[in-house]
Amino acid sequence: MIPVLSPERLRGRTKLLVLQGTPFCNIDCTYCYLPDRAVKARMPVETIRAAVRWIFENGLGRDDLTIIWHAGEPLTLPRAWYEEAFTAARQAAPFSWRPRHAFQTNGMLIDDAWCAFFAAHGLRVGVSLDGPAALHDLHRKRRNGKGSHEAAMHGVAALKRNRIPFHAICVVTEATLARPDEVIGFFAEAGVTDVGFNIEEIEGINTGSTLAKHGNRARFRAFFERVLDRAASHGIGIREVRGVLGAAANLPDKEWPGNDQNMPFAIVTVTHQGAIYTFSPELAGIAHPRLGSMALGHVDADSLAEIVDGQVFQTLWAEIASGLAACARDCAYFPICRGGAPSNKLGELGTCAGTETMACRLGQQEIAEAVLGRVLNEMGRDVVLAKAS
Amino acid sequence: MDKHKKHLLWSAAAFTLGLVSMPSASQSLSVEEGLAIDRLPEIRAVLRDTLEQGRDLIVPSGSTKLAQDWPNWTNWGNG
Numbered sequence: 188m189i190p191v192l193s194p195e196r197l198r199g200r201t202k203l204l205v206l207q208g209t210p211f212c213n214i215d216c217t218y219c220y221l222p223d224r225a226v227k228a229r230m231p232v233e234t235i236r237a238a239v240r241w242i243f244e245n246g247l248g249r250d251d252l253t254i255i256w257h258a259g260e261p262l263t264l265p266r267a268w269y270e271e272a273f274t275a276a277r278q279a280a281p282f283s284w285r286p287r288h289a290f291q292t293n294g295m296l297i298d299d300a301w302c303a304f305f306a307a308h309g310l311r312v313g314v315s316l317d318g319p320a321a322l323h324d325l326h327r328k329r330r331n332g333k334g335s336h337e338a339a340m341h342g343v344a345a346l347k348r349n350r351i352p353f354h355a356i357c358v359v360t361e362a363t364l365a366r367p368d369e370v371i372g373f374f375a376e377a378g379v380t381d382v383g384f385n386i387e388e389i390e391g392i393n394t395g396s397t398l399a400k401h402g403n404r405a406r407f408r409a410f411f412e413r414v415l416d417r418a419a420s421h422g423i424g425i426r427e428v429r430g431v432l433g434a435a436a437n438l439p440d441k442e443w444p445g446n447d448q449n450m451p452f453a454i455v456t457v458t459h460q461g462a463i464y465t466f467s468p469e470l471a472g473i474a475h476p477r478l479g480s481m482a483l484g485h486v487d488a489d490s491l492a493e494i495v496d497g498q499v500f501q502t503l504w505a506e507i508a509s510g511l512a513a514c515a516r517d518c519a520y521f522p523i524c525r526g527g528a529p530s531n532k533l534g535e536l537g538t539c540a541g542t543e544t545m546a547c548r549l550g551q552q553e554i555a556e557a558v559l560g561r562v563l564n565e566m567g568r569d570v571v572l573a574k575a576s
Numbered sequence: 577m578d579k580h581k582k583h584l585l586w587s588a589a590a591f592t593l594g595l596v597s598m599p600s601a602s603q604s605l606s607v608e609e610g611l612a613i614d615r616l617p618e619i620r621a622v623l624r625d626t627l628e629q630g631r632d633l634i635v636p637s638g639s640t641k642l643a644q645d646w647p648n649w650t651n652w653g654n655g
Contacts, residue, residue, distance in 0.1 A: 559612035
């Protein structure tokens with residue numbers, strides 16, 4: 188056993204609990220990593236209660252823990268189910284927990300009733316939008332092959348009409364790279380003020396990426412530089428800018444040197460069946476040819492101590508920590524990305540013990556260069572600082 | 577325990593116990609001259625000084641109020 192990972196050292200480490208209310212998704216994106224998205228199952232309310240209780244009784248939970256409903260389209264479940272789910276979570280958590288629930292949704296089912304529900308519960312909403320229809324519909328398809336953009340925009344209109352704050356996540360594929368102006372123009376016109384860019388990753392059952400081609404690194408850099416220029420002119424905040432600046436301002440913590448995806452139990456994912464996972468949420472539900480299932484245990488059956496001592500966790504953590512050590516040793520960008528994502532390493536390199544991936548090169552290194560380059564430019568002009576309002 | 581697993585466990589322990597240190601950018605063999613990451617210590621000093629003085633950085637497309645209130649964006653996965 189690795190001595191620093193006693194349950195006591197993990198106390199209060201879980202920031203994010205991903206609950207898979209359902210694996211089902213009402214669309215069938217070409218780049219989706221979820222293996223069971225056609226399965227219409229739902230998490231029993233008792234499992235929700237057990238999952239939240241497991242987090243807190245094992246000392247992982249903290250008062251600002253966020254529960255995100257994801258890994259399937261959350262809005263395919265009825266609002267009445269969420270009313271029960273939120274009550275169950277509240278009852279299972281200590282009184283000091285400040286309930287924070289979030290939905291990551293494709294937006295297609297959002298209407299005024301859902302908006303009233305979001306407002307009533309103070310929910311945080313993220314909508315997956317890949318830009319204008321010509322880009323979005325290339326990959327975000329219904330099961331009949333038709334695009335989902337029009338329906339998603341009806342949802343966005345409802346959010347705007349009801350003044351529900353939300354952000355957008357935009358998956359960048361090869362087709363996106365030639366259209367930064369259209370992408371930012373689309374978000375500006377739609378009234379989206381905060382956007383995060385996820386590159387199309389190789390992970391889980393998605394074994395390829397349109398970005399994995401020679402020359403796309405430079406094209407991605409040009410795309411992102413242009414995105415920053417255009418976003419600034421429209422007053423759109425870009426998640427990656429905040430991420431790079433936050434990481435750049437602080438040295439990695441020697442006690443906890445990695446990021447939320449490679450340090451144990453920072454993120455915990457519980458599937459609709461109650462199986463527990465940690466590290467990258469995309470590892471949930473994968474049957475890897477070498478590692479098999481990466482389920483660590485079950486919320487009804489296994490304590491944190493048993494899980495940490497178990498074979499699955501020990502094997503996975505040994506690989507991930509080895510990869511972290513190699514990243515820290517070999518990569519200049521480690522202070523920014525803090526060791527990459529196990530799901531990307533496993534998907535691209537076949538092992539979590541590896542280091543650089545395409546996801547690193549595009550999603551970390553080129554983004555860091557673009558953002559830090561702008562800071563240097565501002566420093567050079569000596570106008571970088573301003574009084575806070 | 578096989579040799580590969582022993583190596584992994586040693587690396588993990590060495591890392592968590594601080595026996596493997598973080599590289600400085602200038603030590604990295606993979607970094608070419610002129611990269612912004614090479615000037616990270618200088619950038620960090622400015623950022624920290626700014627934060628300590630309670631000032632904001634002017635960086636295009638930086639944080640917005642919504643982003644500051646939202647620490648857990650799903651920055652994983654495709655969509």
